[in-house]
Amino acid sequence: MDYFDIFISILGSAIRLSIPLLFTALAGLFSERAGIFDIGLEGKMLASAFASACVAYYTGNAWAGLGAGILTAIVFSMVHGFASITNRGNQIVSGVALNFVAAGLTIVLGQAWFNQGGRTGQVPPEGRFSGIVLPGADMMRDVPIIGPLYANVISGNNILTYIAFLMVPVSWWVLYRTRFGLRLRAVGENPGAVDTAGISVSWLRYRALIVTGFLAGFAGTYLAIAQSAAFINNMSAGKGYIALAALIFAKWKPVPVMFACLLFGFLDAFANFMQGKSLPLIGEVPVQIFQALPYILTCVLLAGFIGIARPPKAGGVPYAKER
Amino acid sequence: MSLDSPKEPAIELVGIDKKFGAVHANRNINLTVAKGSIHGIIGENGAGKSTLMSILYGFYHADQGEIRIFGKPVAIRDSQTAIASGIGMVHQHFMLVENFTVLENVMLGAEGGQLLRKGVATARKELKRLEDDYGLEVDPDAVIEELPVGSQQRVEILKALYRGAEILILDEPTGVLTPAEADHLFKVLRVLRDQGKTIILITHKLREIMAITDTVSVMRRGEMVATRRTAETTVEELAELMVGRRVLLRVEKGGANPGKVLLSVRNLTVKDSRGVTMVDDVSFDVRAGEIVGIAGVAGNGQSELLEAIAGIRKPASGEIFIDGQPAAGIDPAGLRDLGLAHIPEDRHHMGLVLKFEEYENSILGYHRDERYGRGAMLDLDAIRKDAEEKIAKYDIRPPNARLRTANFSGGNQQKIVVAREIERDPKMLIIGQPTRGVDIGAIEFIHKRIIEMRDAGKAVLLVSVELDEIRSLSDRILVMFAGKVVGEKSGEAGEQTLGLMMAGIAA
Numbered sequence: 042m043d044y045f046d047i048f049i050s051i052l053g054s055a056i057r058l059s060i061p062l063l064f065t066a067l068a069g070l071f072s073e074r075a076g077i078f079d080i081g082l083e084g085k086m087l088a089s090a091f092a093s094a095c096v097a098y099y100t101g102n103a104w105a106g107l108g109a110g111i112l113t114a115i116v117f118s119m120v121h122g123f124a125s126i127t128n129r130g131n132q133i134v135s136g137v138a139l140n141f142v143a144a145g146l147t148i149v150l151g152q153a154w155f156n157q158g159g160r161t162g163q164v165p166p167e168g169r170f171s172g173i174v175l176p177g178a179d180m181m182r183d184v185p186i187i188g189p190l191y192a193n194v195i196s197g198n199n200i201l202t203y204i205a206f207l208m209v210p211v212s213w214w215v216l217y218r219t220r221f222g223l224r225l226r227a228v229g230e231n232p233g234a235v236d237t238a239g240i241s242v243s244w245l246r247y248r249a250l251i252v253t254g255f256l257a258g259f260a261g262t263y264l265a266i267a268q269s270a271a272f273i274n275n276m277s278a279g280k281g282y283i284a285l286a287a288l289i290f291a292k293w294k295p296v297p298v299m300f301a302c303l304l305f306g307f308l309d310a311f312a313n314f315m316q317g318k319s320l321p322l323i324g325e326v327p328v329q330i331f332q333a334l335p336y337i338l339t340c341v342l343l344a345g346f347i348g349i350a351r352p353p354k355a356g357g358v359p360y361a362k363e364r
Numbered sequence: 365m366s367l368d369s370p371k372e373p374a375i376e377l378v379g380i381d382k383k384f385g386a387v388h389a390n391r392n393i394n395l396t397v398a399k400g401s402i403h404g405i406i407g408e409n410g411a412g413k414s415t416l417m418s419i420l421y422g423f424y425h426a427d428q429g430e431i432r433i434f435g436k437p438v439a440i441r442d443s444q445t446a447i448a449s450g451i452g453m454v455h456q457h458f459m460l461v462e463n464f465t466v467l468e469n470v471m472l473g474a475e476g477g478q479l480l481r482k483g484v485a486t487a488r489k490e491l492k493r494l495e496d497d498y499g500l501e502v503d504p505d506a507v508i509e510e511l512p513v514g515s516q517q518r519v520e521i522l523k524a525l526y527r528g529a530e531i532l533i534l535d536e537p538t539g540v541l542t543p544a545e546a547d548h549l550f551k552v553l554r555v556l557r558d559q560g561k562t563i564i565l566i567t568h569k570l571r572e573i574m575a576i577t578d579t580v581s582v583m584r585r586g587e588m589v590a591t592r593r594t595a596e597t598t599v600e601e602l603a604e605l606m607v608g609r610r611v612l613l614r615v616e617k618g619g620a621n622p623g624k625v626l627l628s629v630r631n632l633t634v635k636d637s638r639g640v641t642m643v644d645d646v647s648f649d650v651r652a653g654e655i656v657g658i659a660g661v662a663g664n665g666q667s668e669l670l671e672a673i674a675g676i677r678k679p680a681s682g683e684i685f686i687d688g689q690p691a692a693g694i695d696p697a698g699l700r701d702l703g704l705a706h707i708p709e710d711r712h713h714m715g716l717v718l719k720f721e722e723y724e725n726s727i728l729g730y731h732r733d734e735r736y737g738r739g740a741m742l743d744l745d746a747i748r749k750d751a752e753e754k755i756a757k758y759d760i761r762p763p764n765a766r767l768r769t770a771n772f773s774g775g776n777q778q779k780i781v782v783a784r785e786i787e788r789d790p791k792m793l794i795i796g797q798p799t800r801g802v803d804i805g806a807i808e809f810i811h812k813r814i815i816e817m818r819d820a821g822k823a824v825l826l827v828s829v830e831l832d833e834i835r836s837l838s839d840r841i842l843v844m845f846a847g848k849v850v851g852e853k854s855g856e857a858g859e860q861t862l863g864l865m866m867a868g869i870a871a
């Protein structure tokens with residue numbers, strides 16, 4: 042394999058690894074821009090992965106699986122909303138609690154229903170989202186440089202991958218070109234301004250959380266029935282937190298979120314590639330270094346080295362009418 | 365309360381009553397305001413003015429009472445219904461999204477459809493029209509946080525007018541404005557009135573009431589105690605109605621008796637966070653037993669000077685001596701040990717933790733004092749007792765040390781800060797805007813305390829944008845313009861002389 046082929050294959054796997062991050066980070070974007078911190082993204086992803094795997098297993102229908110995944114994540118989102126909007130609870134506590142609920146519930150239910158030590162049954166091929174070969178991929182294959190890029194990186198992904206990238210401009214458009222987006226950004230900065238403009242702060246934030254659930258549902262579904270063919274114990278493996286890091290890294294903006302997720306996906310793919318290989322002069326580099334990079338980069342950013350990351354001003358503060 | 369008026373009423377409040385727990389903020393309030401007039405509401409701190417207006421705007425709910433707008437009874441459930449009935453409000457603390465543009469803030473809640481594009485075009489046109497009609501100029505594409513307060517306030521007014529407000533409520537609009545900005549505001553208000561809008565103006569400055577209102581009502585301890593036609597009343601009468609006793613509008617003070625130099629500032633230069641020089645090579649002394657006032661239009665470096673002396677901002681160069689000891693670069697705790705007390709300009713950002721209870725704020729910064737605890741432990745009983753003494757002495761209302769500070773009215777919050785700093789009996793006191801948002805009774809009280817401090821041989825440095833305040837308290841006045849001290853006058857200097865110096869015209 043020459044270097045270009047290696048590069049193409051790392052790039053392909055980088056894209057695959059960044060999709061769940063992208064869905065999840067966009068999900069977090071909507072809730073955090075509305076002023077609700079969501080550390081529970083991890084749990085939403087996990088729960089929706091489990092739900093989609095179960096439903097896809099029993100129905101053999103991938104879209105039914107996706108529906109179940111989305112619904113589950115929205116339910117989790119609403120619980121978060123009830124705790125932190127209606128009852129003005131601490132958003133971090135509520136999020137962490139939901140992560141624990143998701144981690145525990147998926148194991149218990151999975152064991153009860155499938156008896157495979159936390160795994161669900163193998164989802165049949167019809168119940169999965171598999172790669173789509175884009176028109177002309179085979180013809181293009183021999184064109185130098187663009188050919189392999191098109192055939193192996195752009196083509197051959199499953200439909201959710203394309204949806205994920207489509208969601209980037211869609212999110213941008215919703216946030217910056219619609220009434221809902223304007224109000225959502227406003228409520229994350231100064232809920233008092235929204236309230237005195239005669240708009241319900243709670244209802245607005247609930248709607249933001251529904252969008253969050255919707256997008257997080259895609260992420261979980263992708264993990265369970267697009268990237269793999271079953272739910273596996275704790276299969277989200279911290280991706281919810283990395284997505285959160287990507288969101289901060291991208292300063293809460295949709296297009297930078299995409300680049301941050303691609304970067305973090307690339308680091309992940311590179312780590313996989315480096316496993317067991319040794320670099321000239323340096324020798325074998327422990328993969329943990331690459332795995333830690335997203336967090337290190339985020340810390341560096343937060344410390345202010347790459348400009349200031351200003352979170353939505355009202356983030357994390359429950360809204361109460363008072364001066 | 366009502367005066368017979370030929371004009372139809374725009375607002376009628378009948379029997380409005382509101383309690384916050386034990387606090388009876390509004391008691392059976394009746395008020396009628398004629399269409400096309402400017403109506404002033406005055407009253408002591410905590411009298412219930414903001415509460416009444418918040419009820420009218422649907423931010424709080426009245427426990428009892430009826431509201432009629434243009435003759436029709438309306439149930440104002442929330443701000444939405446208030447806006448729909450033609451009421452707009454400019455809040456005491458602006459309700460603006462700081463990182464949005466003017467246009468976005470104006471549109472928020474009145475976007476004119478699911479998509480923004482069409483609304484943006486109409487909003488732009490409408491803003492232009494409002495600007496032409498009322499002289500409310502602001503750049504629609506400017507970001508709020510980069511605008512001066514005066515412009516931010518114009519955005520609040522624009523927001524209300526854009527929603528079709530016929531009635532405009534302004535809660536202490538001039539507290540944060542420079543004199544020029546306030547003049548501009550009044551010009552706008554007069555134009556609005558002449559075009560048939562109805563305006564309610566809450567303020568502590570009786571001078572403003574006399575200058576601009578047609579009628580005025582006085583509130584005291586939750587009750588509406590009087591309504592007068594402005595032309596038929598006087599400042600003295602209003603002051604007495606407000607406080608329930610005669611008030612000295614100008615404090616009496618004897619001559620100063622300056623002793624040794626306690627504060628000495630030498631060639632001080634201070635830059636702000638963007639690196640712009642705000643204080644430029646300033647030198648002066650303050651002696652024991654004198655009050656030195658720093659006059660100037662807001663934004664000419666007074667704030668930064670104060671912050672540098674208080675140890676909050678590091679000076680770029682120059683020296684500060686407190687009682688002969690070098691003090692530049694020492695942190696605020698160290699400065700307190702040297703005998704410096706500081707009443708910051710902005711009580712919300714620097715003076716208080718609004719989420720804390722009153723007694724906690726009453727020792728903020730002095731919590732290491734052995735009177736309030738031993739080692740790592742606080743002596744809560746001692747702190748509360750101390751807090752209650754201050755509440756009694758400074759007449760802080762409601763007299764409840766366990767109330768969250770956010771729930772005190774603005775003027776009472778200020779008293780909490782003033783009590784804390786003065787009662788420490790410091791060697792020298794630096795004060796920024798001591799009476800911002802404070803009623804005249806309390807102003808009299810705070811001014812007397814400041815003069816007592818002077819007479820007890822303390823050095824006092826006073827910064828205020830209220831020229832009246834500077835003139836009535838100071839023994840010497842330094843005028844700051846563009847970061848420099850452009851001149852020094854005695855306390856008897858005339859308003860005109862100082863005004864010209866503040867504008868940078870004379871020295």
Ligand SMILES: Nc1ncnc2c1ncn2[C@@H]1O[C@H](COP(=O)(O)OP(=O)(O)OP(=O)(O)O)[C@@H](O)[C@H]1O
Pocket residue numbers: 363364384385387388389407408409410411412413414415416761762771772773774775776801803
């Ligand atoms: N949300 C609240 N909870 C409890 N008490 C409150 C609340 N809001 C106001 N109060 C109390 O109600 C009373 C009236 O307050 P209000 O803010 O209306 O006074 P004000 O006349 O506007 O005073 P100021 O001139 O200082 O602004 C005060 O005693 C205040 O402490």
Ligand SMILES: [Mg+2]
Pocket residue numbers: 413414415456535773774
């Ligand atoms: Mg008030």
